[in-house]
Amino acid sequence: MNIGIIGAGAVGLYYGGRLQRVGEDVHFLLKSDFDAIRENGIRIRASDGNFHLPNVQGYLKSEEIGPVDLAIVALKATSNEILPELLAPIVGPDTAILSLQNGLGDDVFLKERFPSNLILGGLCFICLNRVGPGMVENYHLGSIAMGEHGGPVSPRTKLIGEMLNRAGLNCRVSDDLRLMQWKKLVWNVPFNGLSIAAGEVTTDVIIGDEGLCGLARGLMEEIIAAATALGMEIDRDFIDEQIDLTRSMGEYKPSSLVDFQAERPVEVEAIWGEPLRQAVQAGLDVPKLETLYRLLRILCRDR
Amino acid sequence: MNIGIIGAGAVGLYYGGRLQRVGEDVHFLLKSDFDAIRENGIRIRASDGNFHLPNVQGYLKSEEIGPVDLAIVALKATSNEILPELLAPIVGPDTAILSLQNGLGDDVFLKERFPSNLILGGLCFICLNRVGPGMVENYHLGSIAMGEHGGPVSPRTKLIGEMLNRAGLNCRVSDDLRLMQWKKLVWNVPFNGLSIAAGEVTTDVIIGDEGLCGLARGLMEEIIAAATALGMEIDRDFIDEQIDLTRSMGEYKPSSLVDFQAERPVEVEAIWGEPLRQAVQAGLDVPKLETLYRLLRILCRDR
Numbered sequence: 001m002n003i004g005i006i007g008a009g010a011v012g013l014y015y016g017g018r019l020q021r022v023g024e025d026v027h028f029l030l031k032s033d034f035d036a037i038r039e040n041g042i043r044i045r046a047s048d049g050n051f052h053l054p055n056v057q058g059y060l061k062s063e064e065i066g067p068v069d070l071a072i073v074a075l076k077a078t079s080n081e082i083l084p085e086l087l088a089p090i091v092g093p094d095t096a097i098l099s100l101q102n103g104l105g106d107d108v109f110l111k112e113r114f115p116s117n118l119i120l121g122g123l124c125f126i127c128l129n130r131v132g133p134g135m136v137e138n139y140h141l142g143s144i145a146m147g148e149h150g151g152p153v154s155p156r157t158k159l160i161g162e163m164l165n166r167a168g169l170n171c172r173v174s175d176d177l178r179l180m181q182w183k184k185l186v187w188n189v190p191f192n193g194l195s196i197a198a199g200e201v202t203t204d205v206i207i208g209d210e211g212l213c214g215l216a217r218g219l220m221e222e223i224i225a226a227a228t229a230l231g232m233e234i235d236r237d238f239i240d241e242q243i244d245l246t247r248s249m250g251e252y253k254p255s256s257l258v259d260f261q262a263e264r265p266v267e268v269e270a271i272w273g274e275p276l277r278q279a280v281q282a283g284l285d286v287p288k289l290e291t292l293y294r295l296l297r298i299l300c301r302d303r
Numbered sequence: 304m305n306i307g308i309i310g311a312g313a314v315g316l317y318y319g320g321r322l323q324r325v326g327e328d329v330h331f332l333l334k335s336d337f338d339a340i341r342e343n344g345i346r347i348r349a350s351d352g353n354f355h356l357p358n359v360q361g362y363l364k365s366e367e368i369g370p371v372d373l374a375i376v377a378l379k380a381t382s383n384e385i386l387p388e389l390l391a392p393i394v395g396p397d398t399a400i401l402s403l404q405n406g407l408g409d410d411v412f413l414k415e416r417f418p419s420n421l422i423l424g425g426l427c428f429i430c431l432n433r434v435g436p437g438m439v440e441n442y443h444l445g446s447i448a449m450g451e452h453g454g455p456v457s458p459r460t461k462l463i464g465e466m467l468n469r470a471g472l473n474c475r476v477s478d479d480l481r482l483m484q485w486k487k488l489v490w491n492v493p494f495n496g497l498s499i500a501a502g503e504v505t506t507d508v509i510i511g512d513e514g515l516c517g518l519a520r521g522l523m524e525e526i527i528a529a530a531t532a533l534g535m536e537i538d539r540d541f542i543d544e545q546i547d548l549t550r551s552m553g554e555y556k557p558s559s560l561v562d563f564q565a566e567r568p569v570e571v572e573a574i575w576g577e578p579l580r581q582a583v584q585a586g587l588d589v590p591k592l593e594t595l596y597r598l599l600r601i602l603c604r605d606r
Contacts, residue, residue: 197500198601211597218590287521287590294514295598298501 004068004090010128012074014136017042018167027065030058036133046138067092073099078265084113103270107149119149121177143170147177182227190216192256193292203252222286226279266300307371307393313431315377317439320345321470330368333361339436349441370395376402381568387416406573410452422452424480446473450480485530493519495559496595506555525589529582569603
């Protein structure tokens, strides 16, 4: 399959690299790492074995790539201002667009701009780290939960999911993208948020402090209440499962804290702002989310 | 009047210094500044004129002071563990105890330990800065709102208020100490709290950001709702007044932020914890206060 990757951070290089490794025709839009990657390729240190792709098709402009079968968006939502311009040249009438962004709103945003294209959302449950130009470390294989904007999964989406699985990306395809997004928020809202707002702490500190852990649960309850008000169903047992899961992760640094400490933009609107607005729209009061969002907006400004 | 001052920070030196200046017999319990103050006295740079008290009665142990007519507590609530022990030697059967602490709980704490003494609470609206051993700067004269624990004001409390006024301390005496404490919380909870939790910002940043200012109002509403549930009456116009007052203060650094940045203990339980517990006890949900409190507890730990 002819694939274009927009965004050459850890996520773009890792997913694109795995797809190229199993024979897909992958084109990378690059920026600062262009020279390094053209010269040295991509190196992935993965938990199932390291690999090196010496020859990578890298470009400085997406016009040079042209229309592809599948466009993968691996930019942060904080770069969405420039996304349509970067994406348009590789999107033809039959291009499917898969967004790997966090939080809410990316699929809606893409559907508005590319209304006749197939829009997919993929939620990445994975831990990746860019350790140098073209170099990515992967700590555990992780998975993608993928769904289609606006409806149940079509045969084409299933084929894309199968391709991702052949590349070792462990893709589950689901009929309800929105539900998956909200379920991921049940974790991201408290743990990504409190890890920054409580003074740059890892998840074990949140789990280990009775007050903070209670607050994490309170935030999860608000997210589930909002999802319920918006017509979805998330079992309340899910909260205990997430707490247990997080306890098992030990001293984990959520991705928003990694961005915060690296002075990169944090996806405040996608992860906290948009869920808050949707909850308020649905007539719900979510005061803990509101408090956290308003603090994060200030804490993460000027990045 | 024979007066003992427990706590020789900016507050203790300033109030004690002013009282000594008008002829009261003031005894200071000192710690690290003992030598410097015995040698050089107390210097106050005040907005109504500077003054120097070359001879100060300073002590290292309160046993050396003995029972006084009025004991003034100018320690932070975070030092309450050691307070009874420091205070007991200067408290006789007729000693009145005036606490100048922030937040809730100090008068209750003192009444439990000294049940037969007159317990007063004084809320200080003032900006003081200790600039060196025995040296205090005062930026505007400010005032004290004073009341009696557990009831309306007695003639004796009125006399103490008159003495404070003779010393230029601008003391208002009120029949409802608890109401005054909660009214002060309406300001302290949002502005002291958000100034720390939003990443060490001055009040103009809180007032100037729509989201944070809305959150400050939300916190004020919760405090007023809690006060109402506890049987007090605070007019909701009070919120607008506090916002206007704060706007007029410009780039102001709340005292809790000053303590936080100096790595001194912050009065988290007195200002946020105790109001939260009293609200919950009264059956009220105060989720914004709860969120702020839980974050502050972690942000201000290990100090």
